Amino acid sequence: MSNSTTKPDAGHPHIVGYGTFIKVWIALLALTALLVGLSLAGSPNLALLGLLVITPTKASLVLFYFMHLKYESTALKYMVAIALAVLVIFVGLTFTDYLFR
Amino acid sequence: MSAEADSHATPHRDYIGAKLGMWIFVFTELILFGGLFVAYGMYRSMHPHDFHKAAGELNVRLGVTNTVVLLTSSLTMVLSIVAVRLQRKGQAMLFLGSTVVLGCVFLFNKFFEWKAKIHHGLYPGSEHLMARPPGERLFFGLYYGMTGLHGLHVTVGVVLLSVMFALLRRDKIRHDDFVKLENSGLYWHLVDIIWIFLLPLFYLAA
Amino acid sequence: MSTQAATVAHGEPNFYAGSARKGIASWLFTTDHKRIGIMYLAAMLTFFLVGMTIGVLMRLEHLTMGPTIMKPTTYNALFTLHGVIMIFLFVIPGLPAVFGNFMLPIMIGAKDVAFPRLNLLSWYLFMAGATIAITSLFTGGGPPDTGWSFYVPYSVTTGTNVTMAVLGAFVIGFSSILTGMNFITTIHRLRAQGMNWMRMPLFPWALYATAWVQVLATPILGITLLLVILERVFHLGIFDPRIGGDPILYQHLFWTYSHPAVYIMIIPAMGAISEIIPTFAHRTIFGYKAIVMSSMAIAGVGSLVWAHHMFTSGMSETSIVIFSLLTFLVAIPSAIKIFNWVATLYKGSVELRAPMLYALGFIFLFSIGGLTGLFQGALAINVHIHDTYFIVGHFHYVMFGGTGFAFFAALHYWYPKMFGRRYNEKSAVVAFIHIFVGFNMLYFGMLVLGMKGMPRRYYDHLPQFHAGHIHATIGSWIMVAGLLMMIVNLVRGLFRKVEVPANPWGGVTLEWTIPSPPPVENFDVLPVITEPPYTFNPPGKEQAR
Numbered sequence: 001m002s003n004s005t006t007k008p009d010a011g012h013p014h015i016v017g018y019g020t021f022i023k024v025w026i027a028l029l030a031l032t033a034l035l036v037g038l039s040l041a042g043s044p045n046l047a048l049l050g051l052l053v054i055t056p057t058k059a060s061l062v063l064f065y066f067m068h069l070k071y072e073s074t075a076l077k078y079m080v081a082i083a084l085a086v087l088v089i090f091v092g093l094t095f096t097d098y099l100f101r
Numbered sequence: 102m103s104a105e106a107d108s109h110a111t112p113h114r115d116y117i118g119a120k121l122g123m124w125i126f127v128f129t130e131l132i133l134f135g136g137l138f139v140a141y142g143m144y145r146s147m148h149p150h151d152f153h154k155a156a157g158e159l160n161v162r163l164g165v166t167n168t169v170v171l172l173t174s175s176l177t178m179v180l181s182i183v184a185v186r187l188q189r190k191g192q193a194m195l196f197l198g199s200t201v202v203l204g205c206v207f208l209f210n211k212f213f214e215w216k217a218k219i220h221h222g223l224y225p226g227s228e229h230l231m232a233r234p235p236g237e238r239l240f241f242g243l244y245y246g247m248t249g250l251h252g253l254h255v256t257v258g259v260v261l262l263s264v265m266f267a268l269l270r271r272d273k274i275r276h277d278d279f280v281k282l283e284n285s286g287l288y289w290h291l292v293d294i295i296w297i298f299l300l301p302l303f304y305l306a307a
Numbered sequence: 308m309s310t311q312a313a314t315v316a317h318g319e320p321n322f323y324a325g326s327a328r329k330g331i332a333s334w335l336f337t338t339d340h341k342r343i344g345i346m347y348l349a350a351m352l353t354f355f356l357v358g359m360t361i362g363v364l365m366r367l368e369h370l371t372m373g374p375t376i377m378k379p380t381t382y383n384a385l386f387t388l389h390g391v392i393m394i395f396l397f398v399i400p401g402l403p404a405v406f407g408n409f410m411l412p413i414m415i416g417a418k419d420v421a422f423p424r425l426n427l428l429s430w431y432l433f434m435a436g437a438t439i440a441i442t443s444l445f446t447g448g449g450p451p452d453t454g455w456s457f458y459v460p461y462s463v464t465t466g467t468n469v470t471m472a473v474l475g476a477f478v479i480g481f482s483s484i485l486t487g488m489n490f491i492t493t494i495h496r497l498r499a500q501g502m503n504w505m506r507m508p509l510f511p512w513a514l515y516a517t518a519w520v521q522v523l524a525t526p527i528l529g530i531t532l533l534l535v536i537l538e539r540v541f542h543l544g545i546f547d548p549r550i551g552g553d554p555i556l557y558q559h560l561f562w563t564y565s566h567p568a569v570y571i572m573i574i575p576a577m578g579a580i581s582e583i584i585p586t587f588a589h590r591t592i593f594g595y596k597a598i599v600m601s602s603m604a605i606a607g608v609g610s611l612v613w614a615h616h617m618f619t620s621g622m623s624e625t626s627i628v629i630f631s632l633l634t635f636l637v638a639i640p641s642a643i644k645i646f647n648w649v650a651t652l653y654k655g656s657v658e659l660r661a662p663m664l665y666a667l668g669f670i671f672l673f674s675i676g677g678l679t680g681l682f683q684g685a686l687a688i689n690v691h692i693h694d695t696y697f698i699v700g701h702f703h704y705v706m707f708g709g710t711g712f713a714f715f716a717a718l719h720y721w722y723p724k725m726f727g728r729r730y731n732e733k734s735a736v737v738a739f740i741h742i743f744v745g746f747n748m749l750y751f752g753m754l755v756l757g758m759k760g761m762p763r764r765y766y767d768h769l770p771q772f773h774a775g776h777i778h779a780t781i782g783s784w785i786m787v788a789g790l791l792m793m794i795v796n797l798v799r800g801l802f803r804k805v806e807v808p809a810n811p812w813g814g815v816t817l818e819w820t821i822p823s824p825p826p827v828e829n830f831d832v833l834p835v836i837t838e839p840p841y842t843f844n845p846p847g848k849e850q851a852r
Contacts, residue, residue: 235551
């Protein structure tokens with residue numbers, strides 16, 4: 001099914017069709033394959049690249065499409081950003097101890 | 102007006118509010134696992150070589166298989182919601198049922214993975230593990246802790262989605278009232294996202 | 308806004324009478340936020356009295372050098388319990404659990420919170436966690452002796468029942484998380500028509516900022532406690548230095564929650580003070596927007612300072628400097644609030660009733676607590692006073708002189724609304740004076756003892772500290788006498804049947820427009836807000852007393 005043109009019910013957001021999600025799924029599988037390839041390539045730097053770039057990309061695809069965040073309110077998007085920022089800060093500030101011992 | 106303000110007396114439905122509540126719960130789970138990621142990050146920075154070596158003992162194929170299983174279950178999860186909204190109950194049940202089955206496949210794989218490790222004497226507190234260098238012991242402590250907590254969440258998810266399946270079958274989830282299913286989906290996707298990070302941190306760290 | 312009491316004229320029963328269920332069932336199965344708030348209050352006051360008794364016993368032990376009334380191991384268990392009970396069962400649930408639950412929906416013009424059944428679940432989780440923690444007293448190796456902070460490696464190796472106690476705290480954590488979820492959604496979704504964000508009163512704003520900390524910080528405690536349990540039961544080995552684990556990592560994880568926890572304690576307390584001061588100064592709050600922003604700023608910056616509890620642990624010096632700087636920064640929004648409250652008093656018509664006395668006491672005591680916190684944030688000073696009575700004095704000033712006094716202030720302030728009764732004003736004042744005098748004797752004495760070098764969590768003391776300990780212990784008796792007077796006064800008031808108007812204090816927030824006590828669904832007609840908050844009419848047009 002391609003992108004649906006069905007009218008959403010009152011109070012509910014517009015409906016994203018099967019097609020979009022299947023495309024996202026294929027992208028996720030492809031990225032996973034890429035990630036595994038980079039990790040097995042033998043270079044630790046490439047593997048690190050995989051971790052730092054590909055993995056967040058995969059997570060973002062799930063977040064924005066499967067979890068519908070792309071179509072949600074700005075307020076909710078800010079909340080997600082704040083929650084993630086808090087996590088990053090926890091990790092980052094703790095690292096200031098371990099990296100400089 | 103003398104009756105107590107129960108939620109079933111005057112059905113108070115707030116689709117956006119219900120979703121907001123669930124998203125906040127998702128945040129708490131992110132931070133819960135985040136604490137473990139903090140531990141992983143610090144210990145990896147202290148023992149990079151040991152982590153690399155220990156990761157080599159994990160079964161990459163199984164890890165990748167489980168990743169594909171979970172990613173696909175995320176797809177079927179979201180498709181079930183679309184099907185409900187398009188009033189295709191049969192397809193919705195098929196997709197939701199598949200999600201539950203895939204979740205069980207994941208747990209099945211995990212069970213065998215752990216069984217093999219334990220059989221080889223690689224478990225917390227084992228003599229075999231204690232003989233290894235500190236970094237490797239920490240790696241396996243974190244491995245069991247994080248995949249264990251994740252597996253627990255998958256189990257809860259499987260139960261939750263089975264309940265949703267039953268509700269869907271009895272038409273308690275409909276195209277005009279599906280927030281329960283959507284919220285369950287949010288939970289399931291979160292479990293998927295955590296695994297997306299666990300894969301490179303443990304299985305591909307070699 | 309109009310404050311005409313919508314009283315019994317409608318024949319509508321108040322929420323105590325208006326339940327479909329009878330007797331205890333009307334409480335245990337309720338989803339009414341007002342009843343849930345009162346159930347929290349009853350439980351928390353009980354826990355407070357237990358924690359207070361333990362404190363008295365601890366002070367008695369220090370009345371003489373050497374053993375006085377207990378063994379050293381008993382003392383260790385007592386200070387652990389005192390901390391666990393006071394922190395997890397009283398101060399952290401604190402104002403949100405009691406006054407947040409009761410007042411938040413009313414103050415924003417709603418009939419209940421967003422998730423009433425989840426609210427009841429929060430209470431049950433709280434009680435379950437408390438029960439589990441109390442069970443640790445009588446099972447396994449007995450009550451934990453690690454201090455409420457459960458530091459590894461001792462918490463993993465000690466034979467006392469750490470697992471149970473920590474499990475209890477874990478369960479209580481979920482109560483806090485669910486309450487935070489509930490309040491955030493309530494404030495986003497259920498504000499009355501016309502109540503945009505900048506018309507919302509300051510107590511709801513404080514609850515909002517706090518709720519975010521509850522939601523984003525508490526899970527870290529959850530995972531940390533879980534790891535301690537896994538370590539004790541399955542020897543997971545994450546914190547075990549014998550296998551390469553780092554005990555300092557535990558401290559990082561523990562304080563990453565437990566520092567924001569103190570902001571969970573203080574932000575709602577400040578919110579209550581922001582309500583009480585305008586009412587008893589009969590003028591609008593000074594700097595509403597600044598207080599709003601500082602509440603959010605304290606929540607935010609306060610989540611970045613945790614390692615100031617660890618300066619002497621062995622962490623890196625670079626890190627210490629960073630955390631020290633962040634600690635200084637968080638004092639700024641707190642100070643802004645103090646200035647604003649004091650400025651509100653200027654040219655106000657100040658009425659020194661009991662709630663106001665506690666509020667003014669809060670300002671004084673929290674200032675001392677906050678300033679001593681700044682001293683501690685400086686590494687050079689910290690090295691000398693870490694783990695001494697100076698720290699103990701500091702945190703009692705902020706947690707007890709701060710949140711505790713604000714809790715008592717709020718209790719006196721909202722008492723007529725919650726119970727439809729009056730307490731005896733004179734007794735309340737006498738009690739307050741005892742509490743205030745005794746508090747300062749006790750805890751200022753501790754600041755001095757700490758500066759001189761008296762270590763904390765020691766069951767005995769050297770001769771040079773003896774006079775200071777006696778001074779502190781006598782202070783504790785005066786303070787406890789006052790606390791008991793206060794509670795007896797409040798309980799006796801419940802049994803004197805009086806008619807209480809909707810607005811006994813002349814307040815201008817929504818709770819003063821409905822009967823005392825309120826009806827089940829709070830409002831006959833949901834209000835529509837057209838004015839900014841804290842709009843006081845000039846004297847002469849004052850609201851009914």
